[in-house]
Amino acid sequence: MGKVFQVLLLSFVFSSCEKDDICDRNTPTTPKVVIEFYDNASPTTLKNITKLKVDAAGFTTQLNFDAVSKITLPLKTFADVSALNLTLNGTDTDNTNDNLDEITFNYTRRTEYVSRACGYKTLFTLDATNPVVLTNDASNWIQNITVTQPNIENENETHVKIYF
Structure with missing residues (x-):
């Protein structure tokens, strides 16, 4: 009797699920800005x-990139401006060679x-x-x-x- 109840319960649970109940990982969600780097x-x-190293004021996490020519960065979904700090040599142990440039993205949201x-x-x-x-x-x-x-x-x- 216990197994029959479990089977019926599982049948009910899965029969009430619809395709839209689970977000497929391949479904496009909020896109990141795609940046490519070029030789100036x-x-x-x-x-x-x-x-x-990429970080933003007020955020505790940073993104690190190494040996790539293309990166993706998130923009704020709750504001029309995102200021990001891009620090060249920011992920190595020598802080004296860090070179921080701030870029600000201005946009509208939909x-x-x-x-x-x-x-x-x-x-x-x-x-x-x-x-x-x-x-x-x-x-x-x-540059x-x-x-x-x-x-x-x-x-x-x-x-x-x-370009740099």
């Missing part, structure tokens, strides 16, 4: 970034329904007049920034190019 001396040549299980995602459109701002200091390692795709709706294309 040869602007069509991709260049690997090494020992890059919320889009995905499904009952996945909820909503936020899509971004970079500002037409002032999309990405580099805070200038005496030793910027970033130039260009926007190649202002609509951040997926991670299948490059949105921003950074």
